[in-house]
Amino acid sequence: MNRFLSNATNRIDSKGRVSVPAPFRAVLAQRDIQELYCIQDFVFPAITVGGPDLLERYERQIGQEDPFSPLANEMSLLVHGGGVFMKLDAEGRLMVTDFIRDFTGITSEVAFVGRSDHFQLWQPQAFHEAQAAAREERRLRGLRSN
Known part of the structure; x- marks a missing residue:
């Protein structure tokens, strides 16, 4: 499988490192991603992590705009x-x-959340709350997760 799926929570060690879940490392290896592009998510208090192709995708979007426009600059x-x-x-x-901690509120544990072609780093409780809110929103709209 070459997609990031599921979620896992791992503890941060005393040196400030966290083990990336083995299934996520396998996808990184399969896609030959050596360098991770990490960006502060546009909606959630999470860090989005992918390969250089993730940055290239965003830059293509920026490149479609007038480089002097407010949208391109934003x-x-x-x-x-x-x-x-x-x-x-x-x-x-x-x-x-600190780039990760300050934006997400992560302290001692990291929730790794698969998002198909990338994954995210979340403070575990914030992830569970966001996932529950998304599920409830779908329920209220009459949509099921079949």
């Missing part, structure tokens, strides 16, 4: 000003930096 502010490149260490761990 998009660049979010995509470039709210993004960093990171790498896993040799044991498959990611450093939980």
Whole structure:
């Protein structure tokens, strides 16, 4: 499978590292992603993580706009000003930096959440609350998760 699916919560070690779940590491290896593009999500208090192709997708969207337009500038502010490149260490761990902690509220645990072609880093309780709210919203609209 070459998609990021499901979710898992892992503890941050005393050096500020967290192990990326094995299924997520397998997808990274299968897609030959060596460098992770990490961006502050546009909607949720989460860090979106993908390969360089994720950044390229956002940059294609920016490139379709007039480079001097407010929209292009806002998009660049979010995509470039709210993004960093990171790498896993040799044991498959990611450093939980201030960039991640300050935006998400993560302290001692990280929820890894699959989002098909990328995954996200969440504070576990915030993830569970957002997922429950999304489920409730679908229920109220009469949609089922079949």
